[in-house]
Every structure is written in C-alpha cells, then in structure tokens.
Amino acid sequence: MQNELLKSLAKKPATLLYPxxxxxxxxxxxxxxxxxxxxxxxxxxxxxxxPAFALEMVGKGPTCDMKWYITRCVFCGQxxxxxxxxxxxxxxxxxxxxxxxxxxxxxxxRPKSS
Amino acid sequence: xAWEVGLLSLLSVLIYPGIFFLVAVALFYQxxxxxxxxxxxxxxxxxxxxxxxxxxxxxxxxxxxxKEDIEPSAVDRQIFRAAPVLILTMPLAALFMIPITGNxxxxxxEGDLIFIIFLMTLIAILAFLGGWSSTNxxxxxxxxxxxxxxxxxxxxxxxxxxGPAILAGSLSVxxxxxxQASHGLWAILLNPLGFGIVIxxxxxxxxxxxxxxxxxxxxxxxxxxxxxxxxxxxxxxLALDLELVLASGLATALFLGGPTGPIPIxxxxxxxxxxxxxxxxIFANLRALFARFRIDQMVSGSWKYLVPLSIFQIVxxxxxxxxxxx
Numbered sequence: 001m002q003n004e005l006l007k008s009l010a011k012k013p014a015t016l017l018y019p020x021x022x023x024x025x026x027x028x029x030x031x032x033x034x035x036x037x038x039x040x041x042x043x044x045x046x047x048x049x050x051p052a053f054a055l056e057m058v059g060k061g062p063t064c065d066m067k068w069y070i071t072r073c074v075f076c077g078q079x080x081x082x083x084x085x086x087x088x089x090x091x092x093x094x095x096x097x098x099x100x101x102x103x104x105x106x107x108x109x110r111p112k113s114s
Numbered sequence: 115x116a117w118e119v120g121l122l123s124l125l126s127v128l129i130y131p132g133i134f135f136l137v138a139v140a141l142f143y144q145x146x147x148x149x150x151x152x153x154x155x156x157x158x159x160x161x162x163x164x165x166x167x168x169x170x171x172x173x174x175x176x177x178x179x180x181k182e183d184i185e186p187s188a189v190d191r192q193i194f195r196a197a198p199v200l201i202l203t204m205p206l207a208a209l210f211m212i213p214i215t216g217n218x219x220x221x222x223x224e225g226d227l228i229f230i231i232f233l234m235t236l237i238a239i240l241a242f243l244g245g246w247s248s249t250n251x252x253x254x255x256x257x258x259x260x261x262x263x264x265x266x267x268x269x270x271x272x273x274x275x276x277g278p279a280i281l282a283g284s285l286s287v288x289x290x291x292x293x294q295a296s297h298g299l300w301a302i303l304l305n306p307l308g309f310g311i312v313i314x315x316x317x318x319x320x321x322x323x324x325x326x327x328x329x330x331x332x333x334x335x336x337x338x339x340x341x342x343x344x345x346x347x348x349x350x351x352l353a354l355d356l357e358l359v360l361a362s363g364l365a366t367a368l369f370l371g372g373p374t375g376p377i378p379i380x381x382x383x384x385x386x387x388x389x390x391x392x393x394x395x396i397f398a399n400l401r402a403l404f405a406r407f408r409i410d411q412m413v414s415g416s417w418k419y420l421v422p423l424s425i426f427q428i429v430x431x432x433x434x435x436x437x438x439x440x
Contacts (some may be wrong), residue, residue: 005402
C-alpha cells in the first residue's frame with residue numbers, strides 16, 4: 001500500500017480541473033434539447049408528453065414559438081421520441097449550468113417567412 | 115533599560131516566535147498536510163486560494179469566524195463556552211517551552227517536559243469536557259472515546275520521552291536540545307524505538323487516522339466537536355493545528371536535535387521548520403496508509419505493545435549507557 005502511495009505522488013492527479021479541463025461529450029448521450037423550428041408544426045405533443053413541464057408554447061398552432069426550461073428538464077428524451085416531425089433532437093452538450101435564472105430558459109423562435 | 119527588555123519579551127511572546135508566528139506556522143503546516151495527503155490519494159488538495167492554495171487554511175478560519183455560533187439550549191453553558199478558548203491556550207502555552215529559534219525556549223525551567231505532558235493531557239480532558247457539555251449523544255460518545263484514547267497513549271508517550279531525558283540528565287526540553295547540540299548527536303540514534311513509539315502515540319494524541327476515533331466522521335458525525343459551530347469551532351480547529359506544531363516541535367526537540375544543524379550559518383528557525391516539516395509529512399503519510407482502529411483495539415494494542423516496547427527501550431538505553439561508559 002505504501003508503494004501505491006509513493007506511486008501516486010509521482011503521477012499526475014486523477015482530478016479533472018473543471019472548468020479549465022473538460023472531458024469530451026459522450027456520443028449518444030442525452031444533453032441539450034434543440035428544436036428545429038422549420039420542422040415544428042405546433043402540435044403540442046411534446047408539451048403533453050413532458051413529465052417535468054419543461055416545454056412551453058408561445059402562441060398557437062403552426063406559427064408558435066417554443067420555450068425550453070433547463071431548470072425543469074430531466075433530459076429523459078420523451079419529447080424527442082414523441083415528435084411526429086422529428087423536430088426535437090438532443091445534442092450531447094452536458095455543461096448547461098448557469099448563474100442567472102434568465103439564462104436557464106431557451107427560446108426557440110420560428111424564422112419569419114417573408 | 116528594564117522597559118526595553120520588557121518590550122522585547124512582550125514582542126517575543128506576541129509576535130516572534132510567539133503567538134502570531136506560531137499561528138502562521140500552524141496554518142502553513144495545515145496546508146502542507148492537506149496538499150501532501152491529497153497527492154498521496156491521487157488528487158490535488160487546495161490549489162486555488164492564494165498562490166498554490168496556501169491561503170486556504172486562512173480562508174477556512176475566517177469563514178468559520180464569520181459564521182453563526184449556534185448554542186443549543188440544553189448545553190452546559192459555562193463549560194461549552196470555556197472549552198474552545200481553553201483548548202486553544204493549552205498548545206500555545208506548551209509551545210513557549212519548546213526551543214524554536216535557538217537552543218533555549220522562551221520559557222524553560224527544570225521539569226518543563228513534565229509540564230508539557232500535563233498540558234497535553236489537559237487537551238484530552240478538554241476534548242472530553244467539550245463533548246460532555248454538549249449533551250448530544252454523538253458528542254458524549256466522542257468525548258468518552260477521546261478520554262479513553264488518552265488513557266491509551268499517555269503512558270507510552272511519557273515513558274518514551276524519558277529516553278532523551280535520561281541521556282541529557284535533565285527534564286527540561288531546552289537542556290535536552292542543548293545536550294544534543296553540545297554532543298553533536300541526535301537522541302534518535304540512541305532511541306530509535308522510542309522515536310517510533312512517539313510517532314505512533316502522537317498520531318493518537320492528535321486524533322489523526324488511524325486513531326481518529328473521537329471524531330470519526332463516518333460513524334459519529336463529528337464526535338465531540340459536533341455541537342460547536344462558528345467562532346468556537348474556529349478556535350477548536352486552530353487549536354488542533356497548533357497541536358500538530360506542538361507534537362512535531364516536541365518530537366524534533368527531543369529526538370532530532372531541535373533547531374540545530376551541521377551548517378552554522380543557517381539560522382536555527384530554518385532547521386526547526388525543515389525537521390518539523392519532515393515529521394508533518396510522516397504524519398500525513400501514516401494517515402493515508404492506515405484505516406481506522408476501533409477504540410478497544412487502540413487501547414488494548416497500546417497497553418499490550420506500546421507500553422512494553424517503551425519500557426524495553428528505556429532498559430536498552432540504560433544498558434547501552436552502562437556499556438558506553440566503560
């Protein structure tokens with residue numbers, strides 16, 4: 001055991017100095033929820049399915065905007081499975097923590113068709 | 115002329131090598147201990163506060179001083195309030211009798227080694243009183259275990275201290291350091307077993323792993339320190355850091371020759387800090403190496419192994435002295 005202690009002295013520590021050193025996102029993991037508003041039809045199925053009430057519709061129907069609350073989301077992926085147009089995807093971004101509550105709600109606005 | 119001597123004495127007691135310097139050294143050793151202990155466990159330790167994290171113990175102390183001091187309504191008020199203050203003054207008083215800057219301590223008299231042992235016993239009794247006055251089950255358990263552990267380590271520690279005292283023919287720490295300096299040899303060369311026993315017994319006195327039974331975090335929350343918070347806890351933690359300086363300083367003075375070294379140009383304080391740092395690193399290494407003992411294993415192991423070994427060391431020392439005098 002003493003040998004292991006002495007070996008640990010010589011090695012670099014196993015601690016990750018977050019936020020100066022970050023580990024790469026794991027492919028296939030459930031991270032940030034991104035809604036492609038060009039594909040969204042405003043059906044509201046994702047809102048009905050969300051167990052944490054993390055998604056909100058601003059307006060109604062095909063002209064709606066969407067809001068996603070990071071503070072409520074449990075990253076279960078139900079919205080991704082339910083969307084009939086595959087407009088919602090989950091990226092692998094995991095470091096979503098923030099210091100201000102206003103930054104912890106993302107609005108997805110529909111691009112104005114002119 | 116008299117007032118200048120008085121002022122110099124006052125500055126010695128308050129600043130260097132007095133209270134201010136000792137507290138600074140205690141906080142510095144806490145940093146060294148935490149960094150080395152962490153590196154042994156393959157992690158970093160404090161690295162952010164100040165350069166290389168050296169101000170982390172100061173930051174912890176200031177944080178505790180600023181926190182709310184909650185006093186439960188059922189505690190025994192006088193003892194609960196007095197225990198942290200007294201437990202801080204004991205190591206400070208004992209440290210005045212250890213030579214830090216030169217061969218003579220601030221205070222030295224014949225028999226001050228016994229006085230230091232007495233002060234260290236008082237620290238254990240104050241730990242018991244702090245736990246008892248808290249009227250909390252965890253605190254009472256921790257306090258009882260602290261007192262029981264004191265019964266275990268006191269005897270081998272005191273008997274091992276007699277080794278260097280017999281060599282120097284005196285019970286004054288300053289005279290023992292003087293003897294080692296004038297004879298040019300360290301007492302550890304003639305008392306190696308005694309030094310080993312002192313290291314083990316000091317681990318028990320400082321309540322460090324493997325003998326941190328009185329404040330076993332995973333078992334009884336914080337042991338006898340559970341109910342202390344805010345300023346009282348700050349004083350207790352500072353007292354425990356000062357105890358580390360006291361233990362390594364006393365072991366250095368008795369066995370490793372104190373603040374003396376082969377090269378005379380380098381001041382004594384540098385030798386003292388170097389030797390005590392080595393001891394702090396040894397303590398940290400032993401902390402990382404072992405698991406915690408049970409209280410009955412500790413006390414019975416101490417009486418079954420440490421006490422006979424310390425008596426054996428004294429016998430061997432006497433035989434060696436008798437043989438050497440031929």
